[in-house]
Amino acid sequence: MVKSIYLKRLFGHFSNLAEHAIRPYEPTPTHLKKRLLLPLCEDIFELLKTGTKNDFQEAFTGLSEICKKKILKESA
Amino acid sequence: MSNLRINLPEELDKEFRAIIASKYGFSKGALSLATQDAILKWIIKNGKEPWLYIDSNMTFDINSHLLPKFFEIFSEFVNSEIIILSFRCTKEEIELITKVFEKFEIEGENVIFHLNKSEFMQTYIQLSSILQIQFKSSLMIEYNDIYLIGGGNGCLNLCGDLPLAQFNQIVTRFLKSLEIELKMELSDLKNYQLMLLNPKSELIILTENR
Numbered sequence: 001m002v003k004s005i006y007l008k009r010l011f012g013h014f015s016n017l018a019e020h021a022i023r024p025y026e027p028t029p030t031h032l033k034k035r036l037l038l039p040l041c042e043d044i045f046e047l048l049k050t051g052t053k054n055d056f057q058e059a060f061t062g063l064s065e066i067c068k069k070k071i072l073k074e075s076a
Numbered sequence: 077m078s079n080l081r082i083n084l085p086e087e088l089d090k091e092f093r094a095i096i097a098s099k100y101g102f103s104k105g106a107l108s109l110a111t112q113d114a115i116l117k118w119i120i121k122n123g124k125e126p127w128l129y130i131d132s133n134m135t136f137d138i139n140s141h142l143l144p145k146f147f148e149i150f151s152e153f154v155n156s157e158i159i160i161l162s163f164r165c166t167k168e169e170i171e172l173i174t175k176v177f178e179k180f181e182i183e184g185e186n187v188i189f190h191l192n193k194s195e196f197m198q199t200y201i202q203l204s205s206i207l208q209i210q211f212k213s214s215l216m217i218e219y220n221d222i223y224l225i226g227g228g229n230g231c232l233n234l235c236g237d238l239p240l241a242q243f244n245q246i247v248t249r250f251l252k253s254l255e256i257e258l259k260m261e262l263s264d265l266k267n268y269q270l271m272l273l274n275p276k277s278e279l280i281i282l283t284e285n286r
Contacts, residue, residue: 005162005186009216012225016233019135025116025269025282027137028123035227039213042164050184 004055010043011062018070080111116280119273128254128272130247132240132265138230139275140210145253147217147224148197153246154238156219159196161203162188164214169207176206186214240266251279 222236
């Protein structure tokens, strides 16, 4: 159960990036940068600024779950 | 339909036709279909933001004017009495929120609203009008065990496990509310994309194996 709002947002934005990457009709590089990468960067900065040791552990655990579910599954 | 006559280098033509044959076989209309697909991808890649794009992998690119309608329908379909709306904001924005709203929480740079289903839309509309939250990439809307998050301006992703059939129901209802004719039943269809390039365009339905 993710409690921290910025962790939930980090997972959401990473997931959004993963989902967009496999869409057949992908918008412009500007869209990708502005709507997918920059939000993710902001989440990383926020985690770095306010996160606890446990938050970092939880962040990497959550991100690796998304990798397994959305990216590694796709390439299997 | 328009006719397009173009000149292609022989090698490009050969490669194009070989891929079409491997993908669609030698069926009638395959060349036109592949050309349409190539042109559409080129149009999008070169800066055309579709007015509406819905992918069955539960991502959306929705014109920001359509967001209130979308959130209204989404909230109707998802069984959650409490909806949590949150976003990151500046000190000035927090001061402004304090003047207008009574019930909200602050966590670091984040403002969090715990809303009853009945008060969600009104609060969303107020916040959109005061703070333009529809453009915030930190906007997150949480329901019981799923949440919507985006990169701002209608680029949204649904996180969590929502059954595809329920997702398709929401999509169907949303299109109906916009008076967009969907010429097929989505029911439990997967791997599809729906696209409208402009408000009055015809809905383009694409299905592609991934």
